[in-house]
Each structure stands twice: as C-alpha cells, then as structure tokens.
Amino acid sequence: MIIFVGRSNVGKSTLIFRLTGKWVKRGKRPGVTRRPVEVNWRGKKVVDMPGFGFMSGVPKRVQERVKDEIVRFIEDNAGEIELAVLVVDGKAAPEIIDRWEKRGEIPIDVEFYGFLRELGIPVVVAVNKMDKIKNIQRTINFLAGKFGVPYGEINETFVPVSAKFGKNLFEMRKLMEKKLKEGRKKPPAGSENLEDDVGDGLLEAVE
Ligand SMILES: Nc1nc2c(ncn2[C@@H]2O[C@H](COP(=O)(O)OP(=O)(O)OP(=O)(O)O)[C@@H](O)[C@H]2O)c(=O)[nH]1
Numbered sequence: 678m679i680i681f682v683g684r685s686n687v688g689k690s691t692l693i694f695r696l697t698g699k700w701v702k703r704g705k706r707p708g709v710t711r712r713p714v715e716v717n718w719r720g721k722k723v724v725d726m727p728g729f730g731f732m733s734g735v736p737k738r739v740q741e742r743v744k745d746e747i748v749r750f751i752e753d754n755a756g757e758i759e760l761a762v763l764v765v766d767g768k769a770a771p772e773i774i775d776r777w778e779k780r781g782e783i784p785i786d787v788e789f790y791g792f793l794r795e796l797g798i799p800v801v802v803a804v805n806k807m808d809k810i811k812n813i814q815r816t817i818n819f820l821a822g823k824f825g826v827p828y829g830e831i832n833e834t835f836v837p838v839s840a841k842f843g844k845n846l847f848e849m850r851k852l853m854e855k856k857l858k859e860g861r862k863k864p865p866a867g868s869e870n871l872e873d874d875v876g877d878g879l880l881e882a883v884e
Pocket residue numbers: 684685686687688689690691692702703704705706707708709710711726727728729805806807808809838839840841842
C-alpha cells in the first residue's frame with residue numbers, strides 16, 4: 678500500500694490522478710477528499726487520504742477529527758504501508774511552517790513527517806505546485822532543515838513536482854520506485870551514503 682498524505686488542497690488527488698490515470702475527486706477548495714479512497718496502481722493499492730489542516734466550511738472540531746482518523750488509519754495499516762508520499766504546497770509551506778513555529782506549535786507537516794518515519798515508513802516528500810515557486814532548491818533546503826532530513830538524503834527524499842502541469846512526474850515515480858525497492862530497512866546513521874557511493878564507484882570501474 679502507498680498512501681498520499683498532506684494538508685488540504687496541496688494537490689494529493691491531482692497527483693494521484695496524474696500518476697495512476699485513475700479518476701479521483703479533485704477540487705479547488707480545501708476539504709474535497711473526506712475519506713481514504715483506494716485506487717489500483719501496478720498491482721498496489723494507492724490511497725488518497727483526506728487532507729489535514731484547514732478545510733473551507735468545516736468546523737475546527739471536525740478538522741481535528743479528520744486528523745485523528747488519518748493518524749488512526751496510518752497506525753492501523755502501518756504494517757501494510759510500504760511508502761508514504763507526503764505532499765506539500767511548495768509555495769505555501771514555508772510561510773505556514775514559520776507561522777506555526779512563531780506560535781510555539783509544531784507545524785503539522787513536520788509532525789507528520791516525524792510520525793511516518795517513527796513508524797518506519799519510507800517517505801517521499803512531493804513538493805507540489807513547483808510552477809509557483811521561484812527558488813525550488815531554497816524551498817527544498819528549508820523544508821529539509823525543518824523536517825530534520827540530513828543534507829546527504831535531500832535528493833532521495835524531496836522531489837519538486839507540478840501535478841497540475843504534469844511536471845517532473847517521471848522523477849517522482851523514479852524516487853517512489855527507489856524507495857519501494859529499498860523497503861523499510863535503514864542502514865546505521867552516518868554510513869548510508871558512503872556505502873552506496875562506494876558501490877557505484879565499483880560498478881563504474883567494471884563498466
Ligand atoms: N498551480 C498549481 N495548482 C495545483 C497543482 N496541483 C494541484 N493544484 C490545484 O490545487 C487544488 C487542489 O487540488 P486537489 O488535488 O484536490 O488537492 P488535495 O490535496 O487532494 O485536497 P483535499 O482533498 O481537499 O485534501 C486544485 O485546484 C488543483 O488544480 C500544481 O502543481 N500547481
């Protein structure tokens with residue numbers, strides 16, 4: 678199972694539609710997807726999750742309940758979830774994160790990234806709406822800092838995309854496939870990239 682999670686209106690459903698070609702409900706206002714929706718992609722379940730955070734016309738109490746339901750869904754299915762794609766709105770996220778931190782709160786995206794990693798779920802962060810972002814690398818570096826992703830792991834964690842304009846979807850798919858292949862196991866901290874690089878060097882030498 679692959680889940681797509683993220684705040685409301687970041688483009689999760691549009692991204693799933695682009696990736697799988699399967700019809701899922703999309704919309705202009707936050708709060709379109711209200712229940713997990715399952716589609717099939719290459720023999721795997723892809724789950725379009727409701728968004729957390731602000732939803733237009735939805736009381737705060739209900740928003741909180743939706744968030745609790747998402748957390749419960751992930752906990753209940755943790756054993757089956759092979760990969761999570763955390764979708765963020767690359768244009769809006771830095772500002773929202775700063776605002777939450779200034780209030781002394783943990784930004785919801787930061788919280789969810791940590792939550793997924795704690796459960797051992799591999800995460801790809803799709804930085805969506807790249808068509809609206811001026812300096813993509815700066816945005817990604819900012820997010821990596823907030824999420825606590827080490828410098829060496831940025832390129833295997835973050836991918837800028839535009840679901841609406843179909844940009845960089847191939848890159849996203851490639852990263853998803855890489856993470857799926859790697860599975861859940863995690864090499865000891867500090868050694869991960871070193872070993873890969875050594876292996877690549879050897880292969881190149883043979884070729
Ligand atoms: N500019 C721009 N707009 C986008 C992009 N991707 C999605 N959108 C727009 O963002 C809005 C929300 O898209 P959805 O796919 O419904 O978002 P969602 O995350 O599924 O929203 P919820 O189900 O409410 O949580 C729509 O108006 C999309 O057209 C993008 O890459 N660039």
